[in-house]
Amino acid sequence: MQYHYEFILATMAVLGILFLFTFFKTVLPIRRNRMFRWLLVAESVTLIFNVLSTWYNSSFGQVPLIVINTFDVLFFIGFVSRDFLFYCYIESLVQERAPAIRLPRFLVWTVVEVSLLLILTSPWSGIVYSINDSGYHIGRFYRLVLYTNAYSYLLFSIGIVLAAISRNVLARIERFSLIGACLILVVGNIMRMLYPTYLLMDSFYMISILVMYLSFQNPDLYIERKTGLLNQSAALSILQEFGKRETFSVFALVLDDFSENRRLYGVRQMDAGLRIIADYLRTRYPDCFIAYLEEGRFMLIARQVLPVTTMCRDFDRRLQEPWHDIHVSLYLTASYVAFCGPLQVERPDIFLNYVATALRRAEEENQLVVIDEQERQRADHDAKIRAAVDWAITNNTVEVYYQPLYGTKEQRIIGAEALSRIVDPELGMISPGEFIQVAERSGSITQLGEQVFEKVCAFLAHQDAVALGIEKINVNLSPIQCRDERMPERLLAIAGNHHIDLSRFKLEITESALADRNVLQNNMKRLQEQHAVFSLDDFGTGYSNLMRVLRFPFSDVKLDMSFVQAYFSRHNRLLPAIIDGFQSFGVQVTAEGVETREMARELTRLGCSILQGYYFSKPLPEKEFLAYVARTQHDPEHTIRF
Template structure:
């Protein structure tokens, strides 16, 4: 044990020093993100170590001040006070960066938030001549009139940090919310304890607790690194990209996507695929040492090229191709993968910084098709496509919140009864800004982001509201087909939820025939369960758009599906003289005791020819385009009168 000279208790401060040194060493030997947020964390740790060490030493030296030169006494006390101020400012700067509170060009914000620290530092540095903060007189160390300035600065930064957290709360992840709020409150508590127990040096201890919280919630290098490839991950890409945008640093993105990544797991096995990923990752890091390489999961990589491109985009792509071909030749045995690349130049990013992540996502998803067309560099047309997608996503969210999706009905004709007997319910979306949005556009987007679950529920409820308000028997409506997305099929309680909605409007489930696509049928175990669930409620399932998927025909025939709808592409090919197997296809399903619906009927010739092939149901513009509920009722009433007239 040391025999301390001063009356201060150093236990907490001494305990904090080795922890701080360990964190500094560990953090220093790991690759950190090149962003101001990480720099602030460095500054917090370093200033806290200086403050803690100087605090202990100065307390001891102040007891025997006359044994040291005056400049040494001022130097060690200055180290403590400057460390104290800089640590408080750096913690605030870290909070400001984490909440993205600072806006480019907001000099007023910078002046206001930097002023307290600047004033405190100025007073500290002037102290040997002005005795503003403290003095070392003939009788030793004394606090002076402006000593409380250092605490004012600390309180200012803590409360300003808390204000920033509250104002930007919704923009933060839960992890960041908890981390930022807890360490600021903890630091405030530590300062209050220090004021209450003056002779106990606890500030350093609470500071190291704050540093540990920051490290665990956001600054641990492992949080920003992919475990398999050891490359930076998508979170790191987002942070670096945002930081570069704030600092107006130009950068380009080279996206790399492995073809058929999920299928490659089955073809090559997970072990070989992981070996290939590691080989490719190592090669990318060595080939682009001055740039940042990221693995954003699912077989996609991104290279961030800082600054404006030194070569033409086409030359950058040619260099990539040459390098990658050389890699494949050297490692073909462990790297049998094919990749697609897209380059997003800094000029494109500079004009579209707010949607950079969307541009990168589109580049990765569309790289294969664009490369096939000879496109390797992101163009303004692609930007327009991304902007359109963003606008459609916004329209979808608005329609969901407003419950403004519409239901249209397209009649289905029975060749046996020679009349309209049912209809297919179709979702329609009209936006005040975009106008009519094609289902081909909004359904794909809704399936990818999960909104299709809520859209499907709203559409089905509106169908039930409509059916509950009309006399279906009087109109001759025997069934209504409702489309189900493969994403909806993942809901194991789908039949129960739909049954509850139908019961709410006193609609029997046996009027519904739910259509599923071939991609859904690929999961035979799931569809068996769903078919049984819907049948238990009185409904049936049918196969929609046969011919657009790749399901196994023999397995398909074994499913308890009673109706198959043949895609209109077969119909058009048949009547255009390209393919002649449509009659055989209809005969195949009829022999399997399945009824057939053929869509795409546009002429009387097609109607009569398809009926002669033995098809039970027909659907298409020859009968009617999809129409709103009111028009569908009028249409059915008209058909009922015509049928009655024919009988008379």
């Protein structure tokens, strides 16, 4: 029988390259990587002894029988072990995303154990193959053993991949890669059956392994580019691996006011500073796995118990000096989080949420936060709020409340601010201070804002607000919306669907959105061309000054509640000067947090054009708001006077 070896050289070349990258380039100490290394070993054994056994079998009589038997046995061991290790690799990969997905151990091991037993006894039994004076012969159960083994593990692999897909724990490219790798092997086994004289199966296996390497094993996939540290995906894999142990340690730190420092120093300087800090951490803690989680957050993971107090003190001491490099000099502060113990959660991403929640609290309170049971409950509560926000957005159940705006010149209610409210079946009414922050962090704030805008459009389309004296409805735009260059088109499309002109709105933009000046100015210009007007929200809570605000086309500036109330508590006497300054440039001033008659009188005297606060009304549902406006506008007994 004439065998064809022409496909082997390319397969061996690719295998050699993968060996170099996998065994000599740093990889994570996790089960998946160990399984991939063993899979490469099995492929090498199969490939080498496939060539040797085929060569010597076709040259029978020139080599001692014991050598031929040894080569044949090693080839078959590699062949069935390769299928088994392929499944083990797929299983370890899937279990990183969903640990509960696995097949019974006895089923997984039985197939390969029976196959190996039949192979090892074959030199005497002839079940798989036999060699006698006439040469090499295929045994009665040759195909049954090899292809039962191969297709069993392929079916096992496809089964757990489909289970992972059904649980939506795999990214789209990961789904295609895993299914594709399995289908390549199916085709390879079919080709081996149809063309037994062509050594094709190793090539198909090598293509499948290469697909998995490019999709999952390339170490560069787990490196964060700015710092050279591990990225979040790598951190999740390490947490999953360490979670199998009884105890491991985490020390996390966040650079305080990271966004503000990035604006202050510039993106290039901050990125350079991150690299300097990363180098410091690598040098100082070589036994830790160090990951950068974006937004100035670093996490160190260790098998041993870490000296947290000492680490905090050492890093604080280092922060007393600037982080220096060419054209870089950064003065920073940091806050810290610590954990020591078992993982105690089903998935590592849940633990990562605990770390993120603890880091936010550490930064707010400027103290070390230890992740304990109370901290876990706080993070679980945040997760429930996030789920409630997502559910409300998906099911269009975000409610809109309206807080009246009082015009001091008109001496009546002239508008309202639209405010989002979420009522969850389990959590009840969720505070806006909670769910707005959650929506901003999760990226769902854009959908939330657009849903509120659409409901306000529907309100204006079905109610004769002008007849009630309502000139404009104020609608908030989040900083994330303001950074989106497609935001004007989406708002115009929503308003157009309800046949509402943008002149009916006053779009409120917070101070933090002013940092992205070019994008914001372009968005405001496009909306202004469609008759929209703008108000700067929460003035006095950030770093904006009068001249910076005047670079933007704001018709109105809303003074933050804390800024207004500080004036009345005698803690801040700047309010009159601020109001005069804006008025001198023709910008109206709205005051939030008006709670008493005296505050309303004084703010009117100072020149505020619009007042908002509980003195007039709390935020009201649509029907209650309409009733309130009708009552205050037309019933003399309920007319607002001060």
